Amino acid sequence: MSRYTLEVDLGDRSYPIHIGEGLLSQADLFKPHVAGKVAMICTNTTVGPLYADRLKTSLLDAGAKSVFTVSLPDGEEYKDWPNLQLVFDALLQNHCDRKTVLVALGGGVVGDMGGFAASAFMRGIPFIQVPTTLLSQVDSSVGGKTGINHPLGKNMIGAFYQPEMVVTDISTLNTLPDRELSCGLAEIIKHGAIADTAYLDLVEQNMPALLRRDPELLALVVKRSCEIKADVVSKDEREGGIRAILNFGHTFGHAIEAGMGYGQWYHGEAVGCGMVVAAELCRRMGRLSAEEAARLKKVVVDARLPVIPPVLGVDKYMALMAHDKKADSGSIKYVLLNGLGRASTSPADEALVRQTLLEMGAGD
Amino acid sequence: MSRYTLEVDLGDRSYPIHIGEGLLSQADLFKPHVAGKVAMICTNTTVGPLYADRLKTSLLDAGAKSVFTVSLPDGEEYKDWPNLQLVFDALLQNHCDRKTVLVALGGGVVGDMGGFAASAFMRGIPFIQVPTTLLSQVDSSVGGKTGINHPLGKNMIGAFYQPEMVVTDISTLNTLPDRELSCGLAEIIKHGAIADTAYLDLVEQNMPALLRRDPELLALVVKRSCEIKADVVSKDEREGGIRAILNFGHTFGHAIEAGMGYGQWYHGEAVGCGMVVAAELCRRMGRLSAEEAARLKKVVVDARLPVIPPVLGVDKYMALMAHDKKADSGSIKYVLLNGLGRASTSPADEALVRQTLLEMGAGD
Known part of the structure; x- marks a missing residue:
């Protein structure tokens, strides 16, 4: 099975994208980013039940101090402020701080919301993307666009915020509709x-x-x-x-x-x-x-x-x-x-x- | 009367702070930033009635294409998402785009909210700060910290976002409680x-x-x-x-x-x-x-x-x-x-x- 790593070249905001089968289970990939830290998995009610446990195990194997999960409703219509607020609520209720790593597990909506939450929580915490849809793997995993919709327009509120790393596990596409x-x-x-x-x-x-x-x-x-x-x-x-x-x-x-x-x-x-x-x-x-x-x-x-x-x-x-x-x-x-x-x-x-x-x- | 200009040195995000009496009326200061552009004044219900008209006149004299105003309730207790949303609503209802300049006229709360709105609207639009309280003139006008409060903590949600310019009109302190x-x-x-x-x-x-x-x-x-x-x-x-x-x-x-x-x-x-x-x-x-x-x-x-x-x-x-x-x-x-x-x-x-x-x- 082929495995690729490519670097998105953005100066001091450069980051690697790892692409291959079964990467969710490879704790080594996560180690440099989560060892000794608290991690918050941000996912949705569709993807979470399928992959959150596997990811949590890898994060703990990689040395994460503790791993919390916040699960958002699934769908573009939930890409709004009230649902983004759920992420901030979870971060604060679990006493997360500036060193907490947010890991977005899901498609473009989860990546956009998780990324924006990471950019804005305490004015910015580290962020890892684990895209599980083909769209997010080829699109939103590159470029750092994050955000939510406003009733008057799509993606009107957001930030440019680059992840520390993207982990693209091709195996997750097996469960994609x-x-x-x-x-x-x-x-x-x-x-x-x-x-x-x-x-x-x-x-x-x-x-x-x-x-x-x-x-x-x-x-x-x-x-x-x-x-x-x-x-x-x-x-x-x-x-x-x-x-x-x-x-x-x-x-x-x-x-x-x-x-x-x-x-x-x-x-x-x-x-x-x-x-x-x-x-x-x-x-x-x-x-x-x-x-x-x-x-x-x-x-x-x-x-x-x-x-x-x-x-x-x-x-x-x-x-x-x-x-x-x-x-x-x-x-x-x-x-x-x-x-x-x-x-x-x-x-x-x-x-x-x-x-x-x-x-x-x-x-x- | 003394007048000072100092430069906040942040590489390509450097910006000047102009300090003096009567600067609100000096259209020349604003010209490089607003000529030909739409401007949105973000103020509050206390400061707006005192100074928004004067600022609007200066912005129009400086060549702004049009000037809109959004007025927030006054006070730290309103530094939250529902009130920030009023800024996004005003920007979208007035068909503002990425070239619109947001001008925050008021104290620290207006500066923090206006700055965060500018950082997040379409992932970032230009921003000018016109601080009208002594606190905001000496504190939040330097450093680019913007944000809002969360029920579980102050300034928990925000961004580092630098203004293009700060205009500190000492005369506005005459009406400060x-x-x-x-x-x-x-x-x-x-x-x-x-x-x-x-x-x-x-x-x-x-x-x-x-x-x-x-x-x-x-x-x-x-x-x-x-x-x-x-x-x-x-x-x-x-x-x-x-x-x-x-x-x-x-x-x-x-x-x-x-x-x-x-x-x-x-x-x-x-x-x-x-x-x-x-x-x-x-x-x-x-x-x-x-x-x-x-x-x-x-x-x-x-x-x-x-x-x-x-x-x-x-x-x-x-x-x-x-x-x-x-x-x-x-x-x-x-x-x-x-x-x-x-x-x-x-x-x-x-x-x-x-x-x-x-x-x-x-x-x-």
């Missing part, structure tokens, strides 16, 4: 589409093996996706410029998520569909050929992701996108492809965006 | 006690002029206090070591504040009294002479601050101090003086601490 596996594939397809056509080829050709969860192949794509994301993030940690290309599909995707109500469409589904809408927009702008747009759409379909935007009405899409935090003083910035494998940000003609949405089925 | 003026003097006395006996002499000798709000003298002590604090903070931005000496009087002080219920004793009052308790402890440890301890106590009395700890019972003091976030894995670290003007952190014999508290009137 099919729908969530597809959500991870959306980001993987995105990494190929914006930065590496050879990688897009590999994903395209091996989609059946990925869908049947071949561990070697999953480890390989997790590694390659992390490399691509780490490469972008290390050039632009706080998203002043090039990092924005990672939001390919996300402008439309965030509008879908917000418009449908958080939790209805999963993030990866919204991004998958958002990429298809963005690709169609690029085709109409002459930036992608019809073949390239069709190819991207087919990969998204093969990953079992939706490609038709939900009927929210075009006005609502435009309003939600203008509200998105990527918007710059009201004007919407899109991530556009200039051929597959090359991305940049740009405004787009509003009439063309409206027409694209309308003709793709988003409703008038 | 006497009780709050004294609170600022507590921190000023602290700066002398931990780092500069000549400064302590100056404050001691000029206490009557400070109490009658002589503007030249106030500007001078604000400047010197900021220098002392900036010097400490620039050596230790994230409080790993020497920065802890700024907490002289705060271990006992936080226990008083929490034990009495936030808002009963003001922070400066609790710190004033906490310094007297700490000095008495130092005397019993042989670190301060009886004369030095008596002198410090007299300066605190002259500043019209309390010197007898409230009757909470010694057990409660010890429990609250063990809970304080400065505590390190359960053992309480005290800031102790080794003679006036020299401070260091150290544990202390619990029995001696208990005896000191008991004999000073803290209750059994």
